[in-house]
Amino acid sequence: MATRRGFLAGMLASGFAPVPSWADAGSPAFLSAARKPDGDYILVGLDALGAERFRIPLPARGHAATAHPTRPEAVAFARRPGTFAMVMDCRNGDVLSRLDCPEGRHFYGHGIFDASGDLLFTTENDYDAGQGRIGLWDARNGYARIGEFASHGVGPHDVRLMPDGTLVVANGGIDTHPASGREKLNIPTMRPNLSYIDIDGQLIDHVEPDELLASIRHLTVRPDGLVGVGMQWQGELADAPSLTATHIRGQVLREIGRGAELAGYVGSIAFSGDGSQLAVTSPRAGVAQVFDSQTGSKIEQIRKEDVCGVAALNSGMLLTSGLGDVFDIGQTAQRIAAHDLSWDNHLVQVY
């Protein structure tokens, strides 16, 4: 219903008043969830030098955050099987909205805005059906739930926006149910896939890894549409296949590197700012690996204990670790900042 108040708010938002921007929140380059020494959890804004620009308390351990493309707003997701996410005003820490999953759904911990920032897409589990869903939320209207569609797989984890405005979803293939916490229920029959989905829910393309025990979890997208894929191996470590891959829609997955060197587990993945390199992290192996995006050859192996977050910076990339360190891959992985914090799984780039 168009109320007078709503109309005025619309006018304000459309440029008749100064619109808040990320500059008002200290122009962070990245967001990351973290644990403080006292055990409490926070969301932190970091600049390009790894210095803190703001911190906002979180009610529980977060997973990934998602940055609004223009407004200084971050969506912080509870870890799976969490049923809520909070939209924070990064200027002052105010909670702008709270997203509650509909009955029978829980979040997986990742979400992404469309290019305009009007819509938010979230990965969710329809847990009684054991089917993945993508939830739609209206960011113009207090993050109201406006719909959902199939993720075209089980256990969707990461979701990213493609350059053409469609979505790419990592369907991990692993069935869980909140009644059993994070226990994996279908390892013998799991079918992970990478799905390309139009924003009306139509499946455009999908591809499965050769080894069905390789759970597709995390994604990174280059401006030309090349997708980087990070996987987690559910079988015996000695049998681990490649757990890094790149993909171009309509083609087959191109596998890169050796999964055993990553302890069977990729925690995060990111293209470098210039797209020429692809980095993956494995906190279990205490290793980050950097590959040439074109040839797939390994350029560098970096040993850092509990390393997990990785994101593009300028032409290169930054890494974060559970020990509170920030490293610059471009500068021979030199430590550029140290914090009294445990950086959580993901370092998220602000637009």
Place this chain on the structure above:
Amino acid sequence: MKFVFAFMLAPTMAFADPRIDVALDTHILPRFAALTDATAALAAAESCEVEEEWNTAATAWIGVSHLRFGPTEIDNRAFALAFWPDPRGATPKSLAALLTDDAPAISDASVAGRGLYAMEFLLFDPAFANIEGRCDLIADIANDAHLTALAIQSDWEDRYDAVLRSTGNEIYRNDTEALQELYKALTTGLDFTSDMRLGRPLGTFDRPRPARAEMRRSGRSLDNVRVSLTSLEELALILAGEELMPDVEARFEKAIDQAGSVASVVGSADLSIVENVADRIKVEALQQRVVELRAFLSQDLGPELGVIEGFNSLDGD
């Protein structure tokens, strides 16, 4: 609930670590042999009143249920013996499908319809009590379970014994890595007992979930906790050095004593007492003892074995 460890570079040991031999000879191999024997007796039974044989086999399984690496993880063997938890109710559905089939090939069936947890439905659930084909299916599943147990045991004796005992191979580069595997089995087992065997029926204070208890139909839920703790203690004492041993033993005894205290409550066998506030507290205390024990091991035993559990490496996603 599966979790992980950051492996620190540990000094390579010049001599074989005796703890690996002891773990193999007194814990792993005899317990898998016992599982084979128990399933053999189950398969050899001439009637379908095999509750007692099933009970012995279930006890044997719980005693190895933490040893989820190597031979149990090939061809879904462990899942084929023990498909649980099953929040979607796949086991009764698979059984119903098998019962409509004239000569079902159990080894090709869904893992949900195989193994000891599926047999429990057939033996103890009133819904299956008078159903046609029940007796034949009990015998078929018993045979299949025995073949699976035998495959695990043979694989341990013919192959994986040497892999774990004589490290410096593709799977374990040195003894430290083999000890870390055993430590991981120990802590994963404790987590499973606290999160699944106790946590599932406990639910929340406002909403206890007694129907989610493991093997509640046969009334084994609480006994499974005791059996698993006893077996995990055996492994923990092997891994703990002389210095830690008394402390490890005392903490396990505390948890096992608490299980005994829960057992003294009438009707506690299937853990349905979680619905009763006064009795529930005892089950919560038992879970708390297991959580404390787990925290003690990761603080004191883990580092001694070169296992540091990092923020991301311990619990990623």
